[in-house]
Amino acid sequence: MLNHMVQEGRLEKWQQLKINNMVGEIQYHNGKLGSLVKLTVSLIKANPALIDDFEQLRANLFASMPELQNKERCANCEASMREYIYTFDTWDALLLLSMAIEVRKWQQDGRTFNEANQVRVPELNVPHSVKCRTTKASKLGLVAPVMYKGRKDRIPGVWLITSRGWAALRGERVPKKVKVWRKTIEERFDQTITIQEALESHKRFREGVLERGGKIKGHDLGALKTYNASEWFDFDIHAGKLL
Numbered sequence: 001m002l003n004h005m006v007q008e009g010r011l012e013k014w015q016q017l018k019i020n021n022m023v024g025e026i027q028y029h030n031g032k033l034g035s036l037v038k039l040t041v042s043l044i045k046a047n048p049a050l051i052d053d054f055e056q057l058r059a060n061l062f063a064s065m066p067e068l069q070n071k072e073r074c075a076n077c078e079a080s081m082r083e084y085i086y087t088f089d090t091w092d093a094l095l096l097l098s099m100a101i102e103v104r105k106w107q108q109d110g111r112t113f114n115e116a117n118q119v120r121v122p123e124l125n126v127p128h129s130v131k132c133r134t135t136k137a138s139k140l141g142l143v144a145p146v147m148y149k150g151r152k153d154r155i156p157g158v159w160l161i162t163s164r165g166w167a168a169l170r171g172e173r174v175p176k177k178v179k180v181w182r183k184t185i186e187e188r189f190d191q192t193i194t195i196q197e198a199l200e201s202h203k204r205f206r207e208g209v210l211e212r213g214g215k216i217k218g219h220d221l222g223a224l225k226t227y228n229a230s231e232w233f234d235f236d237i238h239a240g241k242l243l
C-alpha cells in the first residue's frame with residue numbers, strides 16, 4: 001500500500017524520507033566540492049590571470065563562498081574541524097595509580113592478571129575529577145575500555161590498564177601529549193613525561209598557590225601521594241594479555 005503511494009507520488013517528501021529510513025536505504029550527501037570546483041573554474045574563466053595569482057584567487061573564492069574561511073567547520077560537509085590536544089597531567093597519573101592499586105589488590109586476592117585488570121572505575125575511592133579522566137587517559141594510550149566477552153560493545157565503567165599504562169607505572173617515559181581529530185589520534189608529540197613528573201608538577205602548583213596565600217580545595221589522596229615506581233617493577237603482568 002505504502003509503496004504504491006510512493007510510486008504514485010502521493011506522499012509528502014518527509015513521509016518518503018521516513019519510509020526510506022525504515023528500510024535503511026543509504027544515500028550520500030552531495031557536499032560542496034562540486035560547487036567549489038565550478039566556482040573556481042568560473043572565476044578563472046572571468047579572469048584568467050588568477051591562474052598565476054593564488055592569493056587573489058583565494059580572496060575571490062572566500063568572497064563568493066564565505067564558509068571556506070570558517071576553520072571550525074568543513075566547507076564540504078560542515079562537520080567539525082576541531083582538534084583536541086590532550087596532555088598527561090596529575091589527574092591522569094592518579095587515575096592510573098588508583099587503578100593499578102585496585103588491580104594489585106584483586107591479584108593478591110587470587111584473581112589472574114586478566115581478571116584483575118578490569119577495574120570498575122566509578123567504584124574507585126578517588127575524587128570525581130580523577131574518575132572522569134578515563135576517556136582522556138585512553139587517548140593517551142594508558143587505559144582502554146573493557147569489552148563484553150566475544151562482543152564489540154564495552155562494559156560500562158570498566159577499564160583496563162594498557163601495556164603503556166603499566167610502563168608509565170614502572171617509571172618509564174610515555175608520550176606527554178596527543179592530538180585527536182574526530183576521535184582518532186592524529187599525532188603524538190615528541191615530548192614525554194613520567195608519572196613522577198606529572199605528580200610533581202601538581203605538587204609545585206599547589207605549593208605555588210599556598211605561597212601566594214591562596215587556598216586549595218581539599219583532595220586528600222592519601223596513599224596515592226606516595227607513588228614509588230619501584231613498587232611496580234616486579235608487579236606480575238607477564239601472565240596476562242596486554243593491549
Ligand SMILES: [Zn+2]
Nearest residue numbers: 074076077078
Ligand atoms: Zn567534510
